[in-house]
Amino acid sequence: MDQKQNVLRLPAEQLYAHELEALKAADKDNVKPTGWQLSPKAVLTFITGGEAGKTVITPKYIGNKRLVEMAIATLLTDRALLLIGEPGTAKSWLSENLTAAIHGDSSKVVQGTAGTSEEHVRYSWNYALLLAQGPSDQALIRSPILRAMEGGGIARFEEISRCAFEVQDALISILSEKTISIPELGREVPAERGFSIIATANTRDRGVNEMSAALKRRFNILVLPAPSSLDTEIDIVRRRVSEISASYELRSSQPDDESVRKVVTIFRELRNGLTLDGKEKVKSPSGVISTAEAISLLTGSMALAGSFGTGELSDDDIAAGLQGAIVKDDTKDQQVWKEYLDNIMKKRGASWRSLYNACTEMNG
Numbered sequence: 001m002d003q004k005q006n007v008l009r010l011p012a013e014q015l016y017a018h019e020l021e022a023l024k025a026a027d028k029d030n031v032k033p034t035g036w037q038l039s040p041k042a043v044l045t046f047i048t049g050g051e052a053g054k055t056v057i058t059p060k061y062i063g064n065k066r067l068v069e070m071a072i073a074t075l076l077t078d079r080a081l082l083l084i085g086e087p088g089t090a091k092s093w094l095s096e097n098l099t100a101a102i103h104g105d106s107s108k109v110v111q112g113t114a115g116t117s118e119e120h121v122r123y124s125w126n127y128a129l130l131l132a133q134g135p136s137d138q139a140l141i142r143s144p145i146l147r148a149m150e151g152g153g154i155a156r157f158e159e160i161s162r163c164a165f166e167v168q169d170a171l172i173s174i175l176s177e178k179t180i181s182i183p184e185l186g187r188e189v190p191a192e193r194g195f196s197i198i199a200t201a202n203t204r205d206r207g208v209n210e211m212s213a214a215l216k217r218r219f220n221i222l223v224l225p226a227p228s229s230l231d232t233e234i235d236i237v238r239r240r241v242s243e244i245s246a247s248y249e250l251r252s253s254q255p256d257d258e259s260v261r262k263v264v265t266i267f268r269e270l271r272n273g274l275t276l277d278g279k280e281k282v283k284s285p286s287g288v289i290s291t292a293e294a295i296s297l298l299t300g301s302m303a304l305a306g307s308f309g310t311g312e313l314s315d316d317d318i319a320a321g322l323q324g325a326i327v328k329d330d331t332k333d334q335q336v337w338k339e340y341l342d343n344i345m346k347k348r349g350a351s352w353r354s355l356y357n358a359c360t361e362m363n364g
Contacts, residue, residue: 009247011107012060012100019046020101022055033076035152035194037104040072046101047072047094060097061090062236067222071098074220075154080175080197082160082216085224088290090236091200092158094224098198099154108144112159112167121145121170122180135184145197146180152192157199161209168215171197175218204288226291230276233264233291240295245302252306255298255313262355263318266340267294270326275344282344283336287328297321319358327363338363 013020023042030039038046045052047068049059061068074081075098083091099106110120123146129139148155160168174180178191199219201211227233238260245254255263269275269282271289287293301321305313327333341363345356 012097013104013106016046016058016060016097016100019052019055019057020104022052023057023101026052033194035192036102038101040076043072043098043101044068047097059239061094062232062239063090063224063227067224068094070220071222074222075102075196075198077220078178079220080199080218082199082201082219082221083224084201084203084221086203086226086290087288088292089224089226090291091202091224092156095156095158095198095200099156103153103194105153106156108148108153108155110144110155110157112157112161112163114162114164116163116167118167118170119143121167121174123182137185140182140185145174146189148197149174149178149180149189149191149195152194154195155197157197159202160199161201161211163209165209165212168209168211172212172215172218175215226271230261230264230268233268233294234260236291237264237294237298241298241302244295244299248299248303250299250302250306251311252302252309253312255302255318258351259313259315259318260298262352263294263298263322266322266345267291269344270336270340280344282340285326285328285333285336287326287333289326293325297325300324315355315358319355319362322359323362334363 020038023038023046027039027042030041032039036043042052044065045057047060048065050057071081071083071094083095085091096106099108110116121143123143124141125135126139126141129136133139142150145155145157147153157171175197178195180189181187182189227236234257238255238257241260242254245252265276267289270284273282273284274280275282298318298321301317302313304320305311305317309317323337326337337359341356341359345352345359348356
């Protein structure tokens with residue numbers, strides 16, 4: 001068996017390898033920037049969809065095409081790129097796929113957390129080797145950013161605002177000078193052409209560790225909006241559920257169009273605090289009601305149907321997923337969800353009756 005088939009999650013450059021190869025073949029006559037494997041127009045096609053010869057290129061980001069063009073244009077310059085948005089607006093997904101298309105390796109990632117240290121940004125040491133032979137290349141542990149600089153690649157910095165200020169500030173000199181100093185080896189490591197950083201920040205975490213003005217000036221900032229329309233969000237959810245469920249080999253039918261529409265409708269109304277027709281206000285739960293949560297809900301419901309049901313996705317399976325996605329803070333969220341069920345969903349008639357009954361039973 002192909003070893004790739006046993007991997008839980010393939011990086012974008014492997015998941016879409018056939019598309020990248022087709023784009024490379026069709027892109028031979030176009031000028032490619034130094035360090036890039038594709039031209040900017042081919043990168044745009046990879047992200048937004050199209051054709052390369054006879055190969056259909058699936059859209060990786062469904063949204064404002066101009067935003068994607070601006071992101072690609074930023075990476076052509078010496079500016080780093082910062083993607084900001086609500087949870088579930090595909091910041092990480094866009095970051096990964098841009099890196100896969102441009103450099104062919106999206107694995108150089110720093111995951112921002114409260115425990116991320118300056119060593120994760122610069123370098124650290126293998127202390128056994130350091131004690132045995134002193135500072136040396138063999139003892140040096142390069143950060144993903146340092147490896148990207150040496151190879152002229154792109155490093156990804158996820159959830160940058162979750163890092164402490166001193167960790168964020170370690171980026172300032174890197175982005176300004178495009179070098180990392182290693183005084184123990186008496187060396188300055190300059191960035192090869194093609195090097196850049198794509199960072200992401202969550203607007204919900206803006207108050208955790210607000211980025212300094214000095215650091216923000218080193219980035220071109222793009223704000224990724226939530227899907228603009230119901231149909232756009234339905235399309236995103238349907239595509240991603242199909243891709244994810246196929247990789248998980250879930251033994252369940254795909255959700256039908258009506259089920260996807262109902263889930264997305266519920267999520268949009270709870271997120272926006274207003275019914276789609278604009279006639280009634282809705283209380284919002286404490287948790288994140290994002291497109292990514294809707295995708296996770298439906299794939300989880302498929303796993304439930306495939307393992308413990310008939311293999312056909314039912315309203316009972318979807319209701320179980322809705323309960324877990326919406327009711328995070330038991331007291332408040334359960335009441336919010338109950339009011340939505342009684343004041344909104346119950347009044348929507350026969351087509352919603354089965355889902356309403358299943359949700360009411362779950363909410364107890």
